[in-house]
Amino acid sequence: MTSSADSPASAAPALLADFLAFTLAGERPARADARGECANGVRYAWLDEGLLELTPAVRSLRSVLVSAGVHGDETAPIELLSRMVADIACGNVRLACRVGIVLGNVAAMRAGCRYVDDDLNRLFCGRYAQLPHSREAPRARALEAAAANFFAGAVDDEDAHARWHLDLHTAIRASVFERFALLPHTGAPLSRAMFEWLADARIEAVLLHTAKGNTYTHFTAETFCATACTLELGKVRPFGENDLARFSGADEAVRALVSGGSPSAGRPMPRVFTVIGQITKRSDAFELYMADDVANFTPFEKGAVLARDGDYRYVVTHDEERIVFPNRTVKPGLRAGLTVVDTTADTLAALAT
Known part of the structure; x- marks a missing residue:
């Protein structure tokens, strides 16, 4: 046709x-x-x-x-x-x-x-x-x-x-x-x-x-x-x-x-965050210490305990870490969240052409 x-x-x-x-x-x-x-x-x-x-x-x-x-x-x-x-x-x-x-x-x-x-x-x-x-x-x-x-x-x-x-x-x-x-x-x-x-x-x-x-x-x-x-x-x-x-x-x-167009000039570059940790659900005893509706990129201060599973604990070690994709309901063995830190300045300065 x-x-x-x-x-x-x-x-x-x-x-x-x-x-x-x-x-x-x-x-x-x-x-x-x-x-x-x-x-x-x-x-x-x-x-x-x-x-x-x-x-x-x-x-x-x-x-x-x-x-x-x-x-x-x-x-x-x-x-x-x-x-x-x-x-x-x-x-x-x-x-x-x-x-x-x-x-x-x-x-x-x-x-x-x-x-x-x-x-x-x-x-x-x-x-x-x-x-x-x-x-x-x-x-x-x-x-x-x-x-x-x-x-x-x-x-x-x-x-x-x-x-x-x-x-x-x-x-x-x-x-x-x-x-x-x-x-x-x-x-x-x-x-x-x-x-x-x-x-x-x-x-x-x-x-x-x-x-x-x-x-x-x-x-x-x-x-x-x-x-x-x-x-x-x-x-x-x-x-x-x-x-x-x-x-x-x-x-x-x-x-x-x-369509072969070029990006519009002058738009602000996004902020950049780099993954520095993963929270893993190891068993059904897993506990995630945040509300079920916590927003992605919510910040937590150094020393905060974000999760526990038996002897395993995830503790914030940087001055600020943000949580992304927290999910206490995943199957054991899977990721229950990622932690990230802000790396905007260094990342944008190092971009290849």
């Missing part, structure tokens, strides 16, 4: 006109409709459930993977991503690079829950192999393969930031900084281009990991040298109950990136 650049939105294929509804309904396009061309000569390819690739008419040096719904109840970014696909399909957004669209945990999206058996965003980098009976394991394997196939078609030009991965989330709890980003740890220098893009997206804070993880962005950054980040953009809400205007900064920045 094809359409010209000035065709109306209704001419877009159904899977592009509302990719979210198409995916939630469990529909699969007919063979003839799985690939085609839409406005501005953009070629589309439906790859599998929740997986789509869009290619501009003109060869591009940049490939951008954009994922949402890795946690099925984090709905606002999923809705934004589906709207962007529709706008590309009808010509309202001019595509200037290859774009991979990933709706992550489709089964959890349909059920309105975070995950079915296990947190999908802890199963990448091959960790799914340790949980062969988890219903999330096959999806983690499929999403790794989708990223590998997508980046196999990218231009081999790391200096030009040819490979990007933006993984869009919303947080379970409130945050001192409503919009923040997490950057995976690979040992490579931090990218000024990424920080400038985060500023353009109105991101208020950046969390720097200091150890390898098993998230989707850790996988793409480490395996494909992607300029990758996880974005936390607000609070979890059911489908249809999001005020998408609150996400306009990130939405506009994603659209600008895929």
